[in-house]
Amino acid sequence: MVKYLVKDIDEGVKLLRLDDDRTRFFEAAWHIPEGITYNAYLIDAPGGQILVDTWKATYSDLLMEALGEVTRPGRIKYVIVNHAEPDHTGSLPAVLGEAREAKVIVNAAGEKVLRAKYRLRNEVVHVEGTRSMDLLGEEMTFIHVPWVHWPETMFTYQGRTGTLYTCDVFGSFSIPPGHSVDPGDARYLRSAEKYLITVMGYYRKHVLSAIERIDSLGLRISRIAPSHGGVWEGDVREPLRLYRAWAGAEPRSRSVSMAYVSMYGSIEAAASRIFNELSSRGIGVSATAITDSEYPDLEEFLVDANDASAIVLATPTYDTGVHPRMKFLLELMREKFRGVEKPVAAIVSYGWGSNAARYVETVLRETGMKVLAVETFRESLEEGQASRVADLIAGAIG
Structure with missing residues (x-):
């Protein structure tokens, strides 16, 4: 009232x-x-x-x-x-x-x-x-x-x-x-x-x-x-x-904020593997999942990302580009995180081809973030990809 x-x-x-x-x-x-x-x-x-x-x-x-x-x-x-x-x-x-x-x-x-x-x-x-x-x-x-x-x-x-x-x-x-x-x-x-x-x-x-x-x-x-x-x-x-x-987007703790879009489960599985790899290195992880059953407030992810030491984004390819929900999130970050020099890694899945990885990297670099890696895969992560991302993040945040 x-x-x-x-x-x-x-x-x-x-x-x-x-x-x-x-x-x-x-x-x-x-x-x-x-x-x-x-x-x-x-x-x-x-x-x-x-x-x-x-x-x-x-x-x-x-x-x-x-x-x-x-x-x-x-x-x-x-x-x-x-x-x-x-x-x-x-x-x-x-x-x-x-x-x-x-x-x-x-x-x-x-x-x-x-x-x-x-x-x-x-x-x-x-x-x-x-x-x-x-x-x-x-x-x-x-x-x-x-x-x-x-x-x-x-x-x-x-x-x-x-x-x-x-x-x-x-x-x-x-x-x-x-x-x-x-x-x-x-x-x-x-x-x-x-x-x-x-x-x-x-x-x-x-x-x-x-x-x-x-x-x-x-x-x-x-x-x-x-x-x-x-x-x-x-x-x-x-x-x-x-x-x-x-x-100043100062980290509150040694932590990672992750956001991913998963249509059919492959990105969710990849995100889970990275989550586990980070956790095993003593890094706290918060995850925002956008799926066919949930669409959380992106405002809350922005707060988590602002407080985190590093960020991980994961998206499937959609119509040869980035999934529209992740594209919207990236555009929000381009505007609201401009000049924030946080380490960030991205994961992109594809079936037959993709321009999504290039777009993700371009937006993140324009934002001013430290792009550690943009990993791509077909259907499931290859051996070593998840641990490589986790190692890069652990090295970047100390």
């Missing part, structure tokens, strides 16, 4: 959170049975009120209802737009319809999006680069972090409370039971990593640059307030550490 939460998170700062358990496929792409939240923040400054971000357009009426519980929307004097994507600005027209005199704080790149999409007519205050200003008695710093998602993305830092409002960055899928993140909640952390990889994996290097930028500014951050998921409170070194590790 869709509902909202209004919660004081500091003196004069309210979280306005919409809990969305209806959206099944975020961005019409990512399966999210865990749901998602949209977070906005209302700051009661000495000289008036400031709204940081809004909600998806679908929930505009609910946002206005939530605002109406704590203020008269016409009292809002500024709306800060950290990110112009519609899940954070969809309710902006409804807000500005009530707060007619409110000024919109955004950079030039963001203004172009807002004017094109919403025919924005309110006065705009431009903030570029890193800029600090007194806003209604609150010392606010605006930090442009281009391409952590879109080119206009920025963070906003509130000096009085030490709150860094980060929109998508440090966000998560899932609907936390409370307003803040429990750093010991493994399920939540997996959803956060899943969010980073699927939604922002293409921009990994920019996420890492943004974290370094924040470190370099020497801000006294006591809270990170994203626009999806829970609020990080207290020791914010932990989310910074986690995001560095996730964006």
